[in-house]
Amino acid sequence: MAEMDFEEQDxxxxxxxxxxxxxxxxxLDRSGPRIVYVNAAFERMTxxxxxxxxxxxxxxxxxxxxxxxxxxxxxxxxxAGQTWHGETVNYRRDGTPFLVRWSVSPVRDDQGRVSNYxxxxxxxxxxxxxxxxxxxxxxxxxxxxxxxxxxxxxxGADGRIVNVNQGAVALLDWSKDALVGQSFTWIVPGGIAAxxxxxxxxxxxxxxSGGQNTGTxxxxxxYRRDGTTFPAAVSLVCVGxxxxxxxxxxxxxxxxxxxxxxxxAMSETRLRxxxxxxxxxxWFYDLATRETELMPEVLYLFGQEAKARNLAHDEVRAWIHxxxxxxVAETFRAARATAGQYRCEYRLILADGTVMVVDVxxxxxxxxxxxxxxxxxxxxxxxxRHRVQxxxxxxxxxxxxxxxxKSRFLAMMGHELRTPLNAINxxxxxxxxxTLGRHVHPAYRDYATHILESGExxxxxxxxxxxxxxxxxxxxTLEEDVICLRDLLKAATNWMTEQADRxxxxxEVKDGPPVRLKVDPRLMRQVVSNxxxxxxxxxxxxGRVVIAHKLCVDGSLQIVxxxxxxxxxxxxxxxxxxxxxxxxxxxxxxxxxxxLGLHLVQSFMRLxxxxxxxxxxxxxxxxxxxxxxxxxxxxxxxxxxxxxxDVAVGTDAALVSKSA
Numbered sequence: 001m002a003e004m005d006f007e008e009q010d011x012x013x014x015x016x017x018x019x020x021x022x023x024x025x026x027x028l029d030r031s032g033p034r035i036v037y038v039n040a041a042f043e044r045m046t047x048x049x050x051x052x053x054x055x056x057x058x059x060x061x062x063x064x065x066x067x068x069x070x071x072x073x074x075x076x077x078x079x080a081g082q083t084w085h086g087e088t089v090n091y092r093r094d095g096t097p098f099l100v101r102w103s104v105s106p107v108r109d110d111q112g113r114v115s116n117y118x119x120x121x122x123x124x125x126x127x128x129x130x131x132x133x134x135x136x137x138x139x140x141x142x143x144x145x146x147x148x149x150x151x152x153x154x155x156g157a158d159g160r161i162v163n164v165n166q167g168a169v170a171l172l173d174w175s176k177d178a179l180v181g182q183s184f185t186w187i188v189p190g191g192i193a194a195x196x197x198x199x200x201x202x203x204x205x206x207x208x209s210g211g212q213n214t215g216t217x218x219x220x221x222x223y224r225r226d227g228t229t230f231p232a233a234v235s236l237v238c239v240g241x242x243x244x245x246x247x248x249x250x251x252x253x254x255x256x257x258x259x260x261x262x263x264x265a266m267s268e269t270r271l272r273x274x275x276x277x278x279x280x281x282x283w284f285y286d287l288a289t290r291e292t293e294l295m296p297e298v299l300y301l302f303g304q305e306a307k308a309r310n311l312a313h314d315e316v317r318a319w320i321h322x323x324x325x326x327x328v329a330e331t332f333r334a335a336r337a338t339a340g341q342y343r344c345e346y347r348l349i350l351a352d353g354t355v356m357v358v359d360v361x362x363x364x365x366x367x368x369x370x371x372x373x374x375x376x377x378x379x380x381x382x383x384x385r386h387r388v389q390x391x392x393x394x395x396x397x398x399x400x401x402x403x404x405x406k407s408r409f410l411a412m413m414g415h416e417l418r419t420p421l422n423a424i425n426x427x428x429x430x431x432x433x434x435t436l437g438r439h440v441h442p443a444y445r446d447y448a449t450h451i452l453e454s455g456e457x458x459x460x461x462x463x464x465x466x467x468x469x470x471x472x473x474x475x476x477t478l479e480e481d482v483i484c485l486r487d488l489l490k491a492a493t494n495w496m497t498e499q500a501d502r503x504x505x506x507x508e509v510k511d512g513p514p515v516r517l518k519v520d521p522r523l524m525r526q527v528v529s530n531x532x533x534x535x536x537x538x539x540x541x542x543g544r545v546v547i548a549h550k551l552c553v554d555g556s557l558q559i560v561x562x563x564x565x566x567x568x569x570x571x572x573x574x575x576x577x578x579x580x581x582x583x584x585x586x587x588x589x590x591x592x593x594x595x596l597g598l599h600l601v602q603s604f605m606r607l608x609x610x611x612x613x614x615x616x617x618x619x620x621x622x623x624x625x626x627x628x629x630x631x632x633x634x635x636x637x638x639x640x641x642x643x644x645x646d647v648a649v650g651t652d653a654a655l656v657s658k659s660a
Contacts, residue, residue: 011037020045020121023107024058026114028075032057033117045123047093058119063091074104078117081106087124099125151251155184159191162246171253173225184249187222192236192247195220199236222251230255272297280380285362287374292316301381303350321347321355335375339364342375345382357386417458425455478520478607482634485515485557489547492528496536504541507532510548515557516634523604530597531561531624538565538622555630562623568616577602577612601626608632 014021020042024033034057038050046053046061053060062068067088077084083105090100101124107116145152151168155161164179172179172187185191198218217235224230235250275281281297290313299305302319320328324346335342342362347355362377430436431448439445489509500507517524528547535545543564550558568576579599601624602612609629616622 011039014039017041020123022058022119022121024117024119026106026116028079032059036116042121045092045098045121046090061090063089063095063097065089065097066091078104078106081114090121098123099128153179153184153187153249153251155192155247155249157245159184161186168251171224171251172222187251188220188234189223192249195234195236195247195249198234219254231258276300278380280378282376282378283360283362284365285375287372298379301379302348302356303352303354319348319350321349323347335362335364336372339372342377345386355383356381357383421455421458424451428455476523476607478523480518481521482516482518483521483524485512485517485549488517488521488524489528489549489559492525493532493547496529496532499533500536500545503536503539505536505539506544507536508544508546510546512549513551515551517557517628518632518634519608519628520604523607527601527604527626528559528561530601531559531626534597534624535561535563535565535622539563540565551633555633557628557633559626559628560623562621564621567618567620567622568614569618573614573616576614598624 014037017039018041021037021039022035022042023037024035027033035054038048038053042053043049048060070086070088074084074086083103085101085103087099087101089097091097101122103120105118105120106114107118109115146165148165148167151171152165153161153168154163161179161182161184164176166176168174168179169176179186183191188194190197195218198220201218217233220232220234221229222232222234231254233252233254237248237250239246239248275297279301281299281301282295283298284293285291286293291310292313293310294302299309317325328344328346331344332342342364343360345357345359347357349355359380359382360377361379362375364372365374365376367373428448428451431439431451432445434445493507493509497507532545532547539545545564546560546562548560548562550560552558577598579596598612598614605612605626605628610632611627613625613627614622615625
């Protein structure tokens with residue numbers, strides 16, 4: 001009767017309720033109470049229409065995931081006249097599960113007896129999903145914050161630290177237990193207010209925005225446990241109500257970044273100084289816009305305001321000297337065509353009319369497809385260098401002209417002197433040999449001999465001067481022939497035997513490997529003669545001059561002339577091969593000559609692709625070696641002898657002349 005009574009009654013307040021309402025009878029002892037009423041919200045939540053669900057038990061809403069253990073507790077509390085609260089999984093009419101939160105209360109009649117049970121149900125599936133997602137995110141954020149390398153410090157409304165992460169522990173060198181409960185002023189003097197001021201200052205920078213609840217960032221100085229300070233980037237987030245605001249402070253150590261910034265600034269300063277000293281600067285050219293960006297250093301060079309700016313194509317062309325425009329354009333076109341480096345020297349006309357010579361170098365810039373988009377490079381003021389180069393060229397041309405004039409003068413004077421000298425020497429020879437009859441006075445023959453010797457000496461000097469002139473003019477060429485080395489040494493030393501005898505010297509030629517040479521016989525005879533003449537000239541009476549030759553492992557040949565003279569001081573060794581250079585430059589010097597002998601020897605050896613080596617020490621003597629390359633050494637006369645190392649060094653000496 002109660003069931004009919006509830007069903008037959010109108011329940012507009014329940015029908016309009018936004019929450020799901022289900023009413024059952026009060027029979028808890030049978031298989032379950034019967035549903036006597038559901039409202040529209042229940043129909044929408046479960047998909048069960050009222051006409052189908054009324055008369056069934058609530059078990060129709062249960063399924064595999066329903067927790068059945070809660071129903072015994074529910075029945076116990078309802079029998080005791082209490083309201084039961086709980087959650088479980090129910091199923092809609094189509095079989096889909098949903099999480100429902102229940103509140104079941106007894107309904108009493110006029111006599112106070114329980115007539116029905118009223119259940120208020122709420123679908124909390126989405127709410128619980130959001131809660132799980134929120135809890136998961138909270139745990140994830142907590143793990144991220146804990147693992148973050150930056151220091152995170154949470155303060156309460158009183159400014160004391162309530163939590164820190166491991167990043168803060170490592171950054172500040174304090175333990176977590178030591179930090180929690182302490183004032184934030186331990187870390188930042190001035191506390192949160194100082195951090196807020198720094199953050200506000202950072203917010204004022206262009207491109208930075210902030211607010212009370214959106215993190216703001218700035219820079220502060222923080223303290224570690226040992227009292228040392230470090231620069232830190234600080235972000236501040238305010239959480240909670242303004243009246244009881246808590247703050248999350250994020251600290252990042254900027255020590256390494258500041259060091260890099262300082263190093264970069266120093267490097268940039270050095271670069272600017274180097275560019276200023278070197279009078280150079282950078283530029284960029286954009287092919288699309290045809291604009292050239294000039295760096296401040298370049299504009300400073302050009303007498304412009306030292307501030308980077310872009311110049312249109314026509315503005316750049318206006319600076320280039322008109323006579324150089326075509327060459328500059330052609331050089332740039334060639335560089336673009338080959339995608340190679342651009343380099344050109346040309347003149348600029350500055351605003352004040354000054355002409356500047358610049359060296360411009362550029363490398364192509366490409367996009368990700370390899371297409372040239374522009375050029376980047378440097379421009380250097382080389383006006384002074386260009387001026388010096390022009391002066392050097394002019395000085396070189398003047399020196400060449402002077403040298404050519406000197407050579408022409410020497411050649412002309414040599415020929416002019418040699419013609420009468422030939423006559424003097426010829427007639428002196430007739431007088432020495434008494435070709436036209438004996439002299440009335442015997443002393444005349446001695447006089448004639450002195451005239452002839454002096455004439456021959458003078459002719460030798462003239463020939464040397466003429467050889468130098470011909471060498472400088474490039475008029476000496478090799479007239480090569482294959483000759484025997486032994487014949488060469490014999491011919492070159494035979495005529496010096498008398499000279500060695502007069503100087504009371506022994507002249508020795510050591511045996512060596514019998515070889516043939518492909519050389520200019522005349523020049524090589526002069527090489528050996530000049531070396532032997534020098535050795536005799538500078539050797540003391542009773543000394544020895546030795547001539548030797550040997551083959552080297554690489555196939556080259558060495559002709560060595562040694563003496564026991566005073567030697568050459570070390571500071572003069574590299575100078576004695578220069579023309580007209582003598583160690584003793586005094587007018588009353590002991591040794592005659594113009595200082596051309598070694599110069600000619602070196603020149604003749606270079607014509608043969610050889611070289612001249614000088615080994616000398618003051619007071620010991622001098623060893624001069626003329627080296628011929630392997631290609632100048634021809635076949636051996638005696639292979640067995642040539643390959644004997646003892647013979648190759650030259651150990652057996654043959655005495656050519658020895659004075660007592």
